[in-house]
Amino acid sequence: MTGSPGMSIITGIISRLTRAMPRVRFHSLSEKGPVRRENQDNLYVSPDKRLFCVADGMGGGEGGAKASEIVCRAIAAGDAGTDDFASRLRGIDASIAAANSDIREFARKAGYHQMATTVSALLFDDNAESAAIGYVGDSRVYRYRGGKMSLLTHDHTVAGEIERHTMPQDLPERFPGGIDRLSHILTRAVGIEEGVCTEWRKIDVQDGDMYLVCTDGVYDMAGPDAMESAFASSRKSCKGVVAALAKKIVDAGAVDNYTMIVARVDRGG
Numbered sequence: 001m002t003g004s005p006g007m008s009i010i011t012g013i014i015s016r017l018t019r020a021m022p023r024v025r026f027h028s029l030s031e032k033g034p035v036r037r038e039n040q041d042n043l044y045v046s047p048d049k050r051l052f053c054v055a056d057g058m059g060g061g062e063g064g065a066k067a068s069e070i071v072c073r074a075i076a077a078g079d080a081g082t083d084d085f086a087s088r089l090r091g092i093d094a095s096i097a098a099a100n101s102d103i104r105e106f107a108r109k110a111g112y113h114q115m116a117t118t119v120s121a122l123l124f125d126d127n128a129e130s131a132a133i134g135y136v137g138d139s140r141v142y143r144y145r146g147g148k149m150s151l152l153t154h155d156h157t158v159a160g161e162i163e164r165h166t167m168p169q170d171l172p173e174r175f176p177g178g179i180d181r182l183s184h185i186l187t188r189a190v191g192i193e194e195g196v197c198t199e200w201r202k203i204d205v206q207d208g209d210m211y212l213v214c215t216d217g218v219y220d221m222a223g224p225d226a227m228e229s230a231f232a233s234s235r236k237s238c239k240g241v242v243a244a245l246a247k248k249i250v251d252a253g254a255v256d257n258y259t260m261i262v263a264r265v266d267r268g269g
Contacts, residue, residue, distance in 0.1 A: 022126075022127055022128035022129075022265065022266070022267040022268065023128075023265075023266045023267075023268065024047060024050045024124055024128060024263050024264070024265055024266070025047075025238055025263065025264045025266060026045060026047055026052065026238055026261055026262060026263040026264070027238035027239040027241070027242045027261075027262050028043055028045055028052075028242070028259075028260065028261040028262070029242050029246060029258075029259070029260055030042070030043055030054075030257070030258075030259040030260075031246070031254075031257065031258055031259070032257055033217065033249075033250075033254035033255065033256060033257055033258060034250075034254055035253070035254065035255045035256070036255075036256060036257055038065055039065065039257045039259075040056065040057035040058075040064035040065040040067075040068060040257055041054065041055065041056050041057070041068060041215050041217070041257045041258070041259035042054070042055045042057075042065070042068035042069050042071075042072045042259070043055070043072065043259050043261060044072040044073075044075055044076050045261060046076070046079065049079060049088075050123065050124035050125075050128065050131075051075075051079055051088075051092075051121065051122070051123050051124075052121070052122045052123075052211075052213050052261045052263055053072060053075055053119060053120060053121035053122070053213065053261075054119070054120055054139050054213050054214060054215055054259050054260070054261060055067075055068035055069075055071045055072050055117045055118060055119040055120075055139065055190075055215075056068060056117060056118045056137070056138075056139050056215040056216060056217075056257070056259070057115075057116070057117045058114065058115070058116045058117060058118075058186070058189065062107070062110075062112040062113065062114060062115055063106065063107060063110060063112050063115040064115070064116075064117065066103075066106060066115070067103045067106075067115050067116055067117035067190070067191050068117040068118075068119075070099050070102050070103050070106065070117075071096060071099040071103070071117050071119045071190050072119075073099075074095040074096065074098055074099035074102065075092055075095050075096065075099075075119070075121060077095065078091040078092055078094060078095025078098070079091055079092055079095070083126070085123075085125045085126065085132075088123060089123065089132055089134070089200070092121060092123065092134060093134060093198050093200070096119060096134070096136065096190060096196060096198050097195070097196060097198075099119075099190055099191075100190050100191055100193075100195065100196040103115055103116065103117070103190060103191035104191055104194070107191070114192075115191055116186075116189040116190060116191035116192045117137070117189060117190050117191060118135075118136060118137025118138055118139040118156075118186070118189055118190070118215070118216075119134075119135065119136050119137065119139060119190055119198075120133070120134070120135040120136075120137075120139040120140060120141050120153060120213055120214075121133070121134045121135070121213075122141055122211060122213050122261075122263070124205065124265070127267075128205055128265045128267060129204070129205055130202060130203065130204055130205055131202070131203050131205050132200060132201070132202050132203075133152055133153060133200065133201045133202075133203065134198045134199070134200045135153045135156075135198065135199055136156060136188050136189060136190050136196060136197075136198050136199070137155075137156050137186055137188060137189045137190070138155040138156060138157050138184070138186065138216050139153075139213075139214065139215045139216065140152075140153045140155070140212075140213075140214055140216075140219060141153045141211060141212070141213050141214075142211065142212040142214075142227065143203070143209060143210070143211050143212075144209070144210040144211070144212070144228070144231040145206060145208075145209050145210075147228075147232060148228070149212075149224060149227055149228045149231065152201065152203060153199075153201070154199065156186060156187050156188035156189070156199070157184060157185055157186055157187060158185040158187060159185075161187055184216070205265055206265070207265060207266070207267040208236070208264070208265065208266070209264070209265045210231060210236070210238070210241070210262060210263065210264045210265075211261075211262070211263045211264075211265075212227065212231075212241075212245075212260060212261070212262055213260065213261040213263070214258075214259065214260040214261070215256075215257065215258060215259045215260070216256065217249070217254070217255075217256035217257050217258035217259065218245060218249060218258045218259070218260050220256065221248065221249040221252040221253065221254060221255070221256070221258065222245055222248045222249055222252070226245075226248045227245065229244075230244035230245045230248065236264060238262040238263065238264050239262075241262045242260060242262050245260060245262075246258070
C-alpha cells in the first residue's frame with residue numbers, strides 16, 4: 001500500500017529540512033600516555049548542544065585530576081536549562097567561576113597546597129554560524145580552514161604574555177635566550193586565586209570548518225606542521241584526524257597526558 005501524495009510531500013519537506021540542519025560532528029580522545037602515572041586531563045562533550053571542552057589539571061600540583069573533573073562537571077551543569085546562546089555563555093562563565101571556588105575548597109579540606117586546572121570551551125550557536133571560545137590557562141582551540149591551521153586562543157603563560165605585549169622584532173633583543181623555558185609557567189588557571197577571569201572570544205564559522213580543542217600534551221608533541229598534516233590527510237574525518245594526531249604524539253614520546261576533541265561543522269544543504 002502506497003502513501004498518499006500529501007504524505008509524500010510532507011516526507012520530502014522533512015527530508016530537505018533535516019539535510020539543511022547544521023550538525024557538528026566530533027571525535028575525542030583522552031590518554032594518560034606512557035610516561036605519566038595518571039591522566040590529569042578531562043573533557044566534556046555535548047554534541048546536541050554543540051559544546052566541547054577540555055581541561056588539564058596542573059601536573060605539578062596535587063589533585064590535578066580532580067580539579068579538571070570539577071571544572072568539566074561544572075560546565076556541564078551550568079549549560080543545562082536554557083537554549084539562549086547569550087544565556088548559555090553567561091552560564092558557562094559563571095560555572096567556571098563556581099568551579100574555581102569548589103577547587104579551592106576541595107584543596108583546603110584535603111590539605112593540598114596547590115590544586116588547579118586549565119580549561120578551554122568551544123560553543124557553537126544554534127545555526128553553527130558563529131561560536132564562542134572561553135579559556136583559562138594554556139589548553140588551546142585551533143581551526144582548520146582552507147588547508148591552514150589557525151590558533152584561536154592565547155596562552156595564559158609567562159611566555160604567552162611576553163609575546164602578547166612585545167613586538168616580534170623586539171623579542172630576540174629583549175630575550176636573547178628565547179622564551180621557551182617560560183612557556184608552561186601559567187599566569188592564569190582555575191583554582192589558583194580567589195577569583196578567575198575567563199577570556200572569551202567570538203569567531204565566525206564556515207561550513208566545513210574543523211576545530212581542535214586540546215591540552216598541551218597534544219600541541220607540544222605534534223607541533224603546527226604535524227597538526228596541519230593530520231587534518232590535511234584525514235579527508236574531513238574527525239576520527240581520522242584524532243588517530244593521525246595520536247600516532248604523531250606517541251611517535252614523539254607522549255611525555256604528557258594528551259586530550260583532544262576534533263569537531264567539524266556540516267550545515268547540510
